[in-house]
Amino acid sequence: MSVISTADNVDGMTSLSGTGGTLPFMDLRCVTRNLARWASGQQWVDEVAAGGLADLILVQEAPAPSGLRTPAGYTTFPDDPSQLRDRGHCRSLTLVAERLVGQVDSASYVLPEVLADYVSELVVTLPGAEPLHVFNVHASPRPVDDPEVFLTWKRDAESRVYHSDVVSSVLAERAGTGVDVLAVGDFNEAWLWDERHRTSSSKEFFERLASHGFTDVTMKHWGAEVTTQVQHRYQVDRLFATEGVKLALSDPSQSIGPADGMSDHLPITFTLLR
Numbered sequence: 001m002s003v004i005s006t007a008d009n010v011d012g013m014t015s016l017s018g019t020g021g022t023l024p025f026m027d028l029r030c031v032t033r034n035l036a037r038w039a040s041g042q043q044w045v046d047e048v049a050a051g052g053l054a055d056l057i058l059v060q061e062a063p064a065p066s067g068l069r070t071p072a073g074y075t076t077f078p079d080d081p082s083q084l085r086d087r088g089h090c091r092s093l094t095l096v097a098e099r100l101v102g103q104v105d106s107a108s109y110v111l112p113e114v115l116a117d118y119v120s121e122l123v124v125t126l127p128g129a130e131p132l133h134v135f136n137v138h139a140s141p142r143p144v145d146d147p148e149v150f151l152t153w154k155r156d157a158e159s160r161v162y163h164s165d166v167v168s169s170v171l172a173e174r175a176g177t178g179v180d181v182l183a184v185g186d187f188n189e190a191w192l193w194d195e196r197h198r199t200s201s202s203k204e205f206f207e208r209l210a211s212h213g214f215t216d217v218t219m220k221h222w223g224a225e226v227t228t229q230v231q232h233r234y235q236v237d238r239l240f241a242t243e244g245v246k247l248a249l250s251d252p253s254q255s256i257g258p259a260d261g262m263s264d265h266l267p268i269t270f271t272l273l274r
Helices: 041-050 096-101 161-175 191-197 201-211 217-222
Strands: 002-005 026-033 054-060 074-077 093-097 104-106 120-123 132-138 180-186 239-241 246-249 270-271
Touching: 002 026, 026 074, 026 180, 041 054, 054 132, 054 180, 074 096, 093 120, 096 104, 096 132, 096 239, 120 161, 132 161, 132 270, 161 201, 191 201, 201 217, 217 239, 217 246, 239 246
Parallel strands: 026 054, 132 180
Antiparallel strands: 002 246, 026 270, 054 093, 074 093, 104 120, 120 132, 180 239, 246 270
16 A cells, blocks of 8 residues: 655555554545446445445546435535536536535635536545645546637647646646645546557646646556556546645555446545545
8 A cells, every 4th residue: 555645755554445454533535436327326336335435435427416316424515406507417426424524515616617517626624634625527528619718728739628628727726726635536538548549638638737736646656557447448537636635545456446337437445644
């Protein structure tokens, strides 16, 4: 297991796998997964909740709150249906263990309209810790046609602006305010895409985030991409963190869940450390 902090190393922590002992008090066990609209995604959420396996369950491409049943002991964010447009499935929802509800709140930051349903932001404030802004991200692989999107966000390797361009620009802007930021989910970007298609498109995406202080957590600690989208054989599910964010991430054999037939994406587990 790797324990990381972009500021200082933290020793003596254990992984989500449970093989190293008991997690320190108030460390947050987290799991992220794109449910790919599959009905079986509900079963996966219920199993994670029933097993007490995560304090934060971050899902992408989930049904609306009325379609994804919130399991006992959890609250779903965003919980206001008026914040969601009627897309049917392109929703990034975070299920929060009820013991944390007083320490988790929706952010007041206004996202570009084009990202409504695709990206949500929570503020997690634990005792004795600085507020952490957690972005739950699904970046659609489609280009964006919207007058509010600035052409300056376009990558040199692309002729159009894509959702991931808007996401990276929003994250850069948020990090620029000086807050700690963790972005988790399906970014639909991969180094392997560049290799297969002889382009520098994803390279530009990763470099933009790095230039604004984000670490590509899985790449840093696994040393290579590991498939999380099993149909197309890419790692599109990732974690990006700014300086000061502390988390524990096991090696892929422990932190990436099995191909269980409940989605064409695999879950990634990690632990937020105090």
